Amino acid sequence: MTETWANWSGAVTAEPRRIERPTSEEDLQEAVRRAVREGIDVRVVGSGHSFAPIVATRGVIISLDDLQGLVSTDPASNEATLWAGTKLYRATHELWEAGLGLENQGDIDMQSVAGAFSTGTHGTGPAFGNIPSKITGMRLVTAAGDLLDTRDAHPDVLRAARVSLGMLGVVSQVTIACLPRYALHERRWQTTAAEAMERLAANVAANEHYEFFWYPLADMAEHKSLNTTPEVPVDEEPPPLEGPGERTGWSHRIYPSAREQKFNEMEYSLPAEAGPECFALVRDLMRTQFPKWSWPVEYRTVAADDAMLSPAYGRATVTISVHQDARRPHEPYFQAVEAIFNRYAGRPHWGKVHWQTRDGLRAAYPEFEAFSELRRSLDPSGRFLSPYLRDLFD
Template sequence: MNHLSRRSLLQFATAASALAATGTIPALVQSAFANDAPTAQPKTLPWRNWSGGQTCTPAMRAAPADEAELADLIAKAATPIRAVGAGHSFSPLVPTNGTLLTLDRIAGVTAIEAKTHQADILAGTRLARMSDDLAKAGLALDNMPDINKQSLAGAISTATHGTGSEIGSLSTFLQGLRLVTASGKAIDCDAKRQPEIFQAARVSLGALGIITKARIQARPLYKLKRRTWVAPVEEMLEQVSALEAKNRNFEFYYIPYSGMALGISNNETDEAETPAPVNEDDDGLRQLKMLDDWLGWSPGLRRWTIQKILGGMEPEERVDFSHKTLSTERGVRFNEMEYHLPREAAPAALREIIETIEKNNIKVFFPIEFRTVAADDIWLSPFYGRKSASIAVHQFYEWDYKPYFTAIEPIFRKHDGRPHWGKLNTLEAADFAAIYPKWKDFLKVRAELDPKGKFLNPYLRKVFGVA
């Protein structure tokens, strides 16, 4: 194990923040969605998400170049019609035997309002491109998720988030959006124009229509100092409230079978940027898997080894522009479950999760991520009406995730958790109705905009209780 350096094992933990499903679209999908391809592909090419856990063979693939083509497609295409971005959702939001469409050709920042720092951004824009384009204009978002491969529309539709006790999900940055509905009609909505549609569309799972453009609130470009350190997980949990209050962005990762956690904070600074470090996250995760292969038979020896490797490690710091310190590259694939809990309940829930994993010797090496998110008023936001803490668990994509997630999900539910819309869970319509106060309001808007369920695949029919 001489090549298992302290640095690489520190770096592996941040790779767990690939929590939103990272990576690139498989080559097969890229070829089908190439920008120079015809608007619609009649061939029945199979599709899979990033982890390979969700698959389908749609009757048609389509890549409309503009809103007019999209409206025509919606009127004529086989249903269900589902949009796909980078395939970073683990739940079955995308699979369809009807029409699978991408908005990759409807992408880019189209307008910036200098006085308000608001930007009009087309829905197919990937978060990484959006961040770079905003930075060139001297702007940035107030927060970013730890993965930036998603499309803007997909991130909005699933309440994708970063961490920060006083910062909401990306959906809270929305000032308005444009939506093409089942009739082919385009609707512009915001807090004043058709506010009920706006409230529903801010987190909609793609069930109201196809978002084509969003107006996003940004702010002047800023830098962050990112600090990472290692501490016993119980010490991290005891200090979690103080760390959330002290730092603009705070999160930590528990390293299974180690008793140790990696803390990460980001705070605004005017200091000069430091050189970008070499990204060793994926190598670190592979080394952690190797530890599981070698020492999984002995949790005690595994714990002793990781603690020895991490012991005495000095904190590391980096300064860069916010979109570069908040989001990172990930490559090792996994499947994921993430629940958002009332903030005060989260430490106890994590302690139960750790105990369940280690008493039952559950096979896992991916770190568990703990983040915070501000409350909001969005109908289907998991953060509706309460300050939340998010706990995410991951399983290596080649391993069966069901035993692990089946053991952990009851703990999330016991503590009043709401699942991330893009992550795996077993909830059904009655469950969602019980945990979302505005559930019926959303169902009413959905039925008005899409009475025949043109945008509902089998999974969403189950979620919304539509026959």
């Protein structure tokens, strides 16, 4: 008997042999051992918010929805250990109750902690690394069904595992470096696209977190800045900003936005210095070849890090992402934009749509082979792969 699984946008579906929901680490180990005995592939699902087919399998899908919550905190280092399946909205709330906050967050908080870091999920701000860059430890269930604590393993295992798409094993618990809880002041404003480009460097430099969305039909930019404030807000959900305006609140209530309409997305990480030129080319492409396109383009910044498969590996980064209504085709437009990104040594977001081959990825990631070797040593029979991942990594 097969079950049906679909990702958030509905574009990726799968018929796994079964979906398992372990309720303890021992259960999880047993679920992995069972699959290995049967010789079927094992993929883990977080919240299914990836657009790329990285969860889909005909083997077993393991969901960690029943392994959630804050395990412990270390007040001396501000580190927190969480069950890997904890949804970000729950994680950040429980961290807040413990006096902590994540250093940065992305556009939404519906992902699981492990799902988010496994693909390199990020927010914006040139001084802030992506979520995986804050991971200081994790416990992994390996293909042998053993528990591997990265503190006891070779340091390269943690560097590899931070962004590893579930290919090194199933993460059961994760330790993440946090900040004492803090408040953010948010401001949103609009300008023409031309003005956004003129003031881009100044806006990035003047704010801790800055991004803009470009709306092609109107050729307008909607800007968003977030800066820490010493103000101590009340413990309430601040009213959402629907357009230009300002608000203040605890960080975990300010970072995430609602995403009501389903879409598909492609995003590339580019060397920071190439960001403005690359965006200008995407804008020209849309205005000349896709003049009716209405979905926005998002522009963000991310600090460099050293995780082997991190899209921000070794370089200050700009990310540019394009979107399309989930009910409509995205391929012609996304592929035309990807051709621009390829000219600038772009690296695809692992959780989003792309058409890279193994050769392209090998060229983009200096430690691609080192990662692949480590993957093979931890999972020689490739149980944590799927046909899609085998093509890229085996």
